Amino acid sequence: MERMLDPAVADVRRAVREALAPFADSGARVLVALSGGADSLALAAAAAHEAPKVGLEVVSATIDHGLQDGSADVAERAAAQAREFGIRTARVERVEVGTAGGPEAAAREARYAALRRIAAEEDAAAVLVGHTLDDQAETVLLGLARGSGSASLSGMSPHALDGAGLAWIRPLLALRRATTASFCTASGIDAWRDPHNVDERFSRVRVRERVLPVLEDELGPGIAEALWRTAEQLREDEDAFADMIEETIEDIVEHAEAGIAVSVAALGANPPSLRHRIIRHVVDAEFGVSLSRAQTLEVARLVTDWRGQGPIDLPGCQASRRGGLITFSAERS
Structure with missing residues (x-):
């Protein structure tokens, strides 16, 4: 009798399959941003399983920020796991992290710059990033604290094109972090636990470890899902406004x-x-x-x-x- 697929594995694979559908049968390459944590490992394993079914090739890139002892070993281990999934090209790139904007922003800037460069070198049509619903909820709360308006509260987009035409895709944005952890457990994948993810010097960690639990305790369960829904609705509004602005600007703007x-x-x-x-x-x-x-x-x-x-x-x-x-x-x- 065939063993039933674990629900978490089914959910992650389905999300990745739907995200890859626009590229089906194109023969394109897609790049998975792989940190070695549960979210990105689940994403990489699911992409390695689903992409060949629709004629796509998966490559991965692990960015070593050099900010922790043993970071090079962690990066090489993640790349080795990617190869075990069947991803033949699993790259590791060391980056220099600056200081502008604080450690979180500087690391993010260095990471995304490296991913853009690697995507160009590998001729990838898209970069897959392992952000989850929990990440989206944290992003919305941080945007609310900054008072930065609906554009920030709309959070991360599940699918966006940058100025170079590269697609940035977040297939797991509607799934909880617990689902990716269950995926790894069910698949026998040993995920790395980043110490920075529990370091309360970082504002995102404080939101994760302190703010969201308090909101859940005081207002009841489902806060993360409610914040995710808010981001979805605001992003629809932002898209509508963007279309209106583009139409309006053509008539009211002139060169000076x-x-x-x-x-x-x-x-x-x-x-x-x-x-x-x-x-x-x-x-x-x-x-x-x-x-x-x-x-x-x-x-x-x-x-x-x-x-x-x-x-x-x-x-x-x-x-x-x-x-x-x-x-x-x-x-x-």
Whole structure:
């Protein structure tokens, strides 16, 4: 009698199968970001099982940040496990981690830069990342604490294209961390337990170990799932707003000397939420700068509360009202 597939194994494989479906029969390569923890090992094992069924090749990359004693051994062990899954190309890359933005942000920046480079070298069409529902819930809470708006509260996207056309896919984003742990147990996979995941110097760990348990105790179970649903709904709203902004910008934006200009009348005719998004979008697209809410509101006053005020200095540019236009210029007066 055939042994029944463990539910956790079935869930993870199904999620990976659905994520790979858009690439089926393309002969493409997909790159798995493999840390050696339970989430990424479950992802790698499921990808190695599912990808060949639809004509895809899997490669893996383990990034050694060099931040812990024995990190090189951990990385090599993860690569060896990938080969045991049937992943023939299992790369290990050592990176130098800077200090900008703190240790978490610096490590993330170094890791993603390495993954982008490896994906290009391996001609991969997509990078698979092992974030789970729990990671999404933590991301939403951190965004809420920063007060960074709906774009941050919408969390991580399950499928996104970067500027180079590389797909970043998170197949496990609707599954709990406990599911990946059960997958590894059922599959006989010995996962590495990263000491940084319980180091409360890091804000994400404090959210995981302190904040979410308190919310569960005080408000009842299901908080992580509720935060995940919130992210899903807000991401749908963000996508809708993005489409509206793209359509609107074509009609109200024009090139200006050393920058770009937006029609005052058109901005004024839009509701505040859309007006503010247009301002942020224009500055980000033209100058690569993300405006804070306070900065956005100050620019919006050039439209709604115009009293002859002078130019506003912003990161990387300057905003000023000139006749019927709000002009964003790289040159400062």
